Amino acid sequence: MATALSLTLVDPIDALLSAHGLRRTGAARRVLGWLLAHPDTSYTHAQLQSALQNDPVAEGQGECGSALDRVTLYRLIDRLTQVGLLLCRVDVHRVRRYQAMPASVHALPHFECQSCHRDQPLQGALQGNALDLEVAAQNALQALKILGYQGLSLDLAVRGVCADCATAAQTDHNAP
Structure with a gap:
């Protein structure tokens, strides 16, 4: 057995x-x-x-x-x-x-900090909008498949300065 x-x-x-x-x-x-x-x-x-x-x-x-x-x-x-x-x-x-x-995921939204270069997932931050993003990703991928594209994935990158770096920069700016 x-x-x-x-x-x-x-x-x-x-x-x-x-x-x-x-x-x-x-x-x-x-x-x-x-x-x-x-x-x-x-x-x-x-x-x-x-x-x-x-x-x-x-x-x-x-x-x-x-x-x-x-x-x-x-x-x-x-x-x-x-x-x-x-x-x-x-x-x-x-x-x-x-x-x-x-x-099961067609889009993995993430944030890239241009100061510290950390890469952070945004799925939790986008909570209520995650389904909208998934639907938009599926629609985009389906449209490309119809046009003959293969092996597709979608990457959504938001770039800027993260809250930690922005706070540190603000603190440094305000220091005497």
């Missing part, structure tokens, strides 16, 4: 990788697992590499616990993005940021 039960339990990360035609390597499981565990955070390549190296859960897990070299991580991120498991954003400084792409 235990054997039958263990055969029916499928790791969700392995299932995602297989469903998208990707190999279920330790590195792929580790990267996708990390990003899925931190869905509201987007990472640059360097930030993701650092986060994975400092992950205490991955220590001592054989292939999953070994350090990923930057080229392997670049290639893996690229494959995950190509199949739609990751969202890649390019900010105003042409820095690429990656985040897990929920299958």
Whole structure:
């Protein structure tokens, strides 16, 4: 009975990788697992590499616990993005940021601070308008599909200065 039960339990990360035609390597499981565990955070390549190296859960897990070299991580991120498991954003400084792409979401609104360069999700802040945004995103994507475009996703970036930086700038301005 235990054997039958263990055969029916499928790791969700392995299932995602297989469903998208990707190999279920330790590195792929580790990267996708990390990003899925931190869905509201987007990472640059360097930030993701650092986060994975400092992950205490991955220590001592054989292939999953070994350090990923930057080229392997670049290639893996690229494959995950190509199949739609990751969202890649390019900010105003042409820095690429990656985040897990929920299958049910067509638009991930976010705010990019031009002072501290933090990238913050806006779904919570837009609460009442989130459904309107989702409908608008679906309409835009459908119109583009009709025109023959494929592999579409929509990125809504609001850029400016976050409240923390604006407050700090105001405090600095008012200081004697």
